[in-house]
Amino acid sequence: MKEIELYEPRIVAFFCHWCSYGAADLAGVSRMEYPASFRAVRIPCTGRMSPKFILHALRQGADGIWVSGCHPGDCHYGTGNYHSRRRLELLKNMLDYIGIEEGRIHFSWISSAEAEKFQQMAIRVVEAVRGLGPNTRLVKSVCSNCIPPVPTCDTMHECYEPLEEIPGAPRPNGSCCGGNGL
Amino acid sequence: MQHRILSKDSLAAFLEGLRKEHVVYAPKRDKKVPNKMVWKILEPGESPLFEFANTDMSPKDFVFPQSECLMRFRTGEDGTSVLKPIEPEPRKTLLFNVRPCDGKGLSFMDMIFCQDEQTNDVYWRDKRERTLMVGLACNNPCPSCFCHEANCGPHSETGLDVLMTDLGTRLLLKPLTDRGATLVDGLPEAAPGDVDRAEELKGTVEASMKPVIRTEHLEARSLMDAYNLPYWDRVCEACINCGTCTFVCPTCHCFDIQDETTPDGEEGRRVRNWDFCMSPLFTLHTSGHNPRGKKMARVRQRFMHKYKYIPMKRNGEVGCVGCGRCVRLCPVNIDIRDVINAMNAPAEAKPEGQEV
Amino acid sequence: MMKTRTEAIRAAARTLLEEGRVDAVIGYVQGTIPLRAQPFVAYTPEECDRFIWSSFCGGNLASIASGRTDRVAVVAQGCVSRNLNGLVHENRIQRENLYIIGVPCIGMLDQRKVEAKLFGRNIEFLKRDPEEDLGEIVVGGCNAMGECYEEVIKRRDVKRDNCYTCMHRNPVGADTVVVEPVSETAGGDINAVATPWMRFDADRRWEEFAKNFEDCIRCYACRDVCPLCYCTTCFVDESNPQWCGKTQDSADVQTFHILRAFHCAGRCTDCGACESACPQGIKMRRLTSMLEKDVRTLWGHEPGMDSTTKPPLSTYRPDDPEDHFK
Structure with a gap:
């Protein structure tokens, strides 16, 4: 039980610029306490939400997803959230169907005035994901699934030993390699 | 023995x-x-x-x-x-x-x-x-x-x-x-x-096993002649440009190499994956130019490679073993045997150097 | 005597080309091996004599018509005609450039199921291919020793999965229908079989999902054969950001299949071309049929029934269900 309490999930939250993002701000300046387990990504409108974003977050190791936007009828652009509502309803059904646990993916409508709802929702999302533990489904791993003769391993350090540095090999350099060290 | x-x-x-x-x-x-x-x-x-x-x-x-x-790699403060x-x-x-x-x-x-x-x-x-x-x-x-x-x-x-x-x-x-x-x-x-x-x-x-393909003219036929056959415009109409024929083929060997890293970019691996010449991505340049941008050019490539380029380079060896997998599994039933026969049949060629 | 489908298609196609009403006719010709048909584009009346209709026209000719700018006629059964309607709506084909030669369909057969019944024996000919739903096909062949066989197989035992539950076997919105209509549905209940994993818990559903797609070789035949997939650059080919890796890792393969199916949601006519095309026999319809069932339940939409209704994910109603939103 203790371990579960200690486990901090990584949640990617997509907030609409015009409402839920503001609600997060308001909750902050109002000194409301809420868990810090999610990374907020500001999107212009929930209509911008693509299923790809959700799958990409899971793929990169997110344990949970939370998408929040304006109440139906209140979209800054008129109909963005109406469209995303259909898309996300269907996507959630599909992800349920293939076995992504119910509590990993959350959607909500939170206006910029609803700091309290934001706080409650944040607690609810984090608790649900924490209860499920780390996500293993649809996660891309560049280390497992090695194909023989390269042995399978959980962390690279277990099954590999470093060679000495290759003489003359280029150093990671932000200017020429996009800074990703390749 | x-x-x-x-x-x-x-x-x-x-x-x-x-x-x-x-x-x-x-x-x-x-x-x-x-x-x-x-x-x-x-x-x-x-x-x-x-x-x-x-x-x-x-x-x-x-x-x-x-x-x-x-291979696998790791980046750190002291280099890769x-x-x-x-x-x-x-x-x-x-x-x-x-x-x-x-x-x-x-x-x-x-x-x-x-x-x-x-x-x-x-x-x-x-x-x-x-x-x-x-x-x-x-x-x-x-x-x-x-x-x-x-x-x-x-x-x-x-x-x-x-x-x-x-x-x-x-x-x-x-x-x-x-x-x-x-x-x-x-x-x-x-x-x-x-x-x-x-x-x-x-x-x-x-x-x-009955004789089904004829290649007697193909060897002597000039490369450009075979390349410019009007037949290519027709055979490609049915092709959907999927990778089935190349992936089931026992001699197709093209690959693509990609580096994959962890989200933090600290560790990674280099992976070699099968690739297929039917895909537009196969030849797409970083500039955006694609030398085989049209479906016809991609369809032609596969057959020309197997029955013209390889025989020219390797003393008559063909890039095909006749296993028939592509014939059986092609979703639109493009039959390599028909294509070879068409490449072999004398036909009027298009003018050389035509834009493809 | 009533014309066979093959005769009727040839006659219709020939007339269209002779009268100059279209520039090309897209249909099927006999495949080079039994149990196969090959898509073919005819430009002259003479070429029309090669057209056939068989129990193995399991592709989707709408994908060949898609994006063409000349005037084409397309031989289309129920599902394909609905795809054509959808493509007209999506501006992939101009309706005035399109002529739909409608063929009432009795369901296509799955060649794998036929072959499995004859395991180990070569199929060299399809001797009989009746145009009745409950008919029997006759296939046969000889081995290298000259020993021959013939086998009678009931059509209803070897139909493609999607054809058992077809809802619209007669063409929708066709310019001409070449033979008498058949009964509109195939009899099976699509809603009853659309979500076979629903009865399991999440872990088991994940297991079934993973097992279903584990053999995928990423040849993209399912995508390429599908008339709904016409993006200039598919998301799997995008490299920055790379939504989907290029490897055989299960995460990459699964991401591809989830997104491919989702991109077809609300537009899929359950034509079954993806499953027929797959060299590995993967059941992509496990995902698409689930999505289409939801589309019907949530928004009451059936794709392709006309060329003016917007696909459900391109529109909305203020009172749409929102069970997943808090």
Whole structure:
């Protein structure tokens, strides 16, 4: 039980610029306490939400997803959230169907005035994901699934030993390699 | 080397012997999909199938996996280091009941991956050296097979370590390499009558395969002439540009190399994946230019590569073993045999250098 | 005597080309091996004599018509005609450039199922291919030793999965229908079989999902054969950001299949071309049929029934269900 309490999930939250993002701000300046387990990504409108974003977050190791936007009828652009509502309803059904646990993916409508709802929702999302533990489904791993003769391993350090540095090999350099060290 | 004979009753004991040093794979019926044959580990007590056409996928995956990790790397403050895998247990793989066309296919790919000192692919060689192939001669070729016309044949021996001929209740084993001879060592020698019977079978089977493709003009035809055939505009209309034909092909060997990193970019691996010339991405340049931007050019590439470019470069060897997989599995039934015949047939060519 | 479908298609196609009403006719010709048909584009009346209709026209000719700018006629059964309607709506084909030669369909057969019944024997000919739903096909062949066989197989035992539950076997919105209509549905209940994993718990559903797609070789035949997939650059080919890796890792393969199916949601007519095209026999319809069932339940939409209704994910109603939103 203790371990579960200690486990901090990584949640990617997509907030609409015009409402839920503001609600997060308001909750902050109002000194409301809420868990810090999610990374907020500001999107212009929930209509911008693509299923790809959700799958990409899971793929990169997110344990949970939370998408929040304006109440139906209140979209800054008129109909963005109406469209995303259909898309996300269907996507959630599909992800349920293939076995992504119910509590990993959350959607909500939170206006910029609803700091309290934001706080409650944040607690609810984090608790649900924490209860499920780390996500293993649809996660891309560049280390497992090695194909023989390269042995399978959980962390690279277990099954590999470093060679000495290759003489003359280029150093990671932000200017020429996009800074990703390749 | 001396032919050996093996009764199917004592097959289990023979396979048990093979299992001591090898992981034995054989074609098995797939549990999920009707009429699909797959390469699977032959478990102890399981008897291999002899009455089957061929596996849906060629066994090239054993030597040239669809995704293969080539190396791993790590970046740190002091630079990038390449990580060396801990020496794995040398595992030998034995493919039992390989069809001769697939044996020929791997031997063809040897020529690609291990050309000379400069081109000597360690990843290929490593697995190739650890893979033994016990072939099973075809006594009942499919209507879609044309191996006899693609420098191969239903009883072809190229690339195999042992060739088995099914004589009904017994198998005649012909060792073809030293490794093969070691495998069959200890089996009783075959009587001359059995060897004759296998020869006779070979003759009957080869005679039963009707001639279907003609290539007599193709060799002499100029490259540009074949390249500019109006036929290409028609054959590509049905093509959907998927990768089925290349992925099921025992001689298609194109690949793409990608580096994949963890989200923080600290660790990563280099992976080699099969790629296919039917995909527009295959030739897309970083600039956005695509030399094979049109479907017609991509369709043409595959057939020209197999039956014109490779024969020109490699002394008449063709990039095809006639296994017929692409004929059977193409979603739109584009038949390579028709395409070859069209490439061979005299036809009016388009003006040279036409924009494609 | 009533014309067979093959005769009727040839006659219709020939007339259209002779009268100059279209520039090309897209149909099927006999495949080079039995149990196959090959898509073919005819430009002259003479070429029309090659057209056939068989129980193995399991592709989707709408994908060949898609994006063409000349005037084409397309031989279309129920599902394909609905795809054409959808493509007209999506501006992939101009309706005035399109002529739909409608063919009432009795369901296509799955060649794998036929082959499985004859395991180990070569199929060299299809001797009989009746145009009745409950008919029997006759296939046969010979081996290298000259021993021959013939086998009678009931059509209803070897139909493609999607054809058992077809809802619209007669063409929708066709310019001409070449033979008498058949009963509109195939009899099977699509809603009853659309979500076979629903009865399991999440872990088991994940297991089934993973197992279903584990054999995928990423040849993209399912995508390429599908008339709904016409993006200039597919998301799997995008490299920055790379939504989907290029490897055989299960995460990459699964991401591809989830997104491919989702991109077809609300537009899929359950034509079954993806499953027919797959060299590995993967059941992509496990995902698409689930999505289409939801589309019907949530928004009451059936794709392709006309060329003016917007696909459900391109529109909305203020009172749409929102069970997943808090």
